[in-house]
Amino acid sequence: MATLLQLDSSPSPNSVSRELTHQFAQTWKTAHRDGDVIYRDLAANPPEPIDALWIGAAYTPPSSRTAEQTKTLAFSEELIGELERADEYVFGVAMHNFSIPAVLKLWIDQVVRSGRTFSYGEQGPQGLLKGKKATVVVASGGVYGLGTPAAGMNHVDSYLKTILAFVGLTDVKFINAGGSAGLMTGAVDRQTFLRPVLEQVRAAAA
Numbered sequence: 001m002a003t004l005l006q007l008d009s010s011p012s013p014n015s016v017s018r019e020l021t022h023q024f025a026q027t028w029k030t031a032h033r034d035g036d037v038i039y040r041d042l043a044a045n046p047p048e049p050i051d052a053l054w055i056g057a058a059y060t061p062p063s064s065r066t067a068e069q070t071k072t073l074a075f076s077e078e079l080i081g082e083l084e085r086a087d088e089y090v091f092g093v094a095m096h097n098f099s100i101p102a103v104l105k106l107w108i109d110q111v112v113r114s115g116r117t118f119s120y121g122e123q124g125p126q127g128l129l130k131g132k133k134a135t136v137v138v139a140s141g142g143v144y145g146l147g148t149p150a151a152g153m154n155h156v157d158s159y160l161k162t163i164l165a166f167v168g169l170t171d172v173k174f175i176n177a178g179g180s181a182g183l184m185t186g187a188v189d190r191q192t193f194l195r196p197v198l199e200q201v202r203a204a205a206a
């Protein structure tokens with residue numbers, strides 16, 4: 001059965017990225033009538049930061065782990081299980097301080113694990129999430145498109161591209177909803193702002 005992992009990271013009640021991932025999931029469900037959607041709301045349920053116990057457990061072979069170490073990794077295993085189960089992902093990302101929301105970084109720290117989502121071989125690091133497709137929807141107050149003066153300040157796309165490739169994801173599409181600050185000032189209405197981005201989202205999900 002086709003499975004989509006829908007992940008949101010914005011804490012905002014009027015979130016642009018959430019509306020876009022919602023539309024993605026709706027379109028995807030129409031295209032995959034028997035499909036299953038796993039929903040993960042990181043703002044509502046933030047992952048714990050990794051700590052010394054977590055790191056010790058992650059670098060202990062599974063057969064040698066203590067009960068406490070196994071328990072420490074249980075949530076990480078649950079999140080990695082979702083990535084393994086789904087064949088397609090849609091990530092909703094709010095730009096916060098030129099980077100990703102802290103809750104998304106906490107999720108990344110939980111799922112990027114040696115021996116689970118990447119491994120070191122003779123050729124160096126190898127991603128273990130193979131054959132998956134990802135769409136990343138990024139909402140930002142400013143505009144950071146290639147060639148714009150602020151492009152170099154966008155650390156969302158470059159970081160996510162790097163970390164997703166590190167775990168094996170190469171089929172990754174970014175959809176940028178830049179300029180949402182205009183919604184706050186009233187310079188643009190929500191429908192007009194969202195229309196072209198929703199079109200891209202529907203096309204990516206169909």
Ligand SMILES: Cc1cc2nc3c(=O)[nH]c(=O)nc-3n(C[C@H](O)[C@H](O)[C@H](O)COP(=O)(O)O)c2cc1C
Pocket residue numbers: 010011012014015016017018093094095096097098099139140141142143180181
């Ligand atoms: C804490 C915080 C930090 C932000 N930092 C930036 C920023 O660095 N650059 C930017 O263009 N917009 C910034 N914004 C604006 C958001 O990127 C914008 O509101 C976007 O729509 C957020 O996505 P969302 O609507 O899905 O929550 C920030 C907003 C908040 C609340």
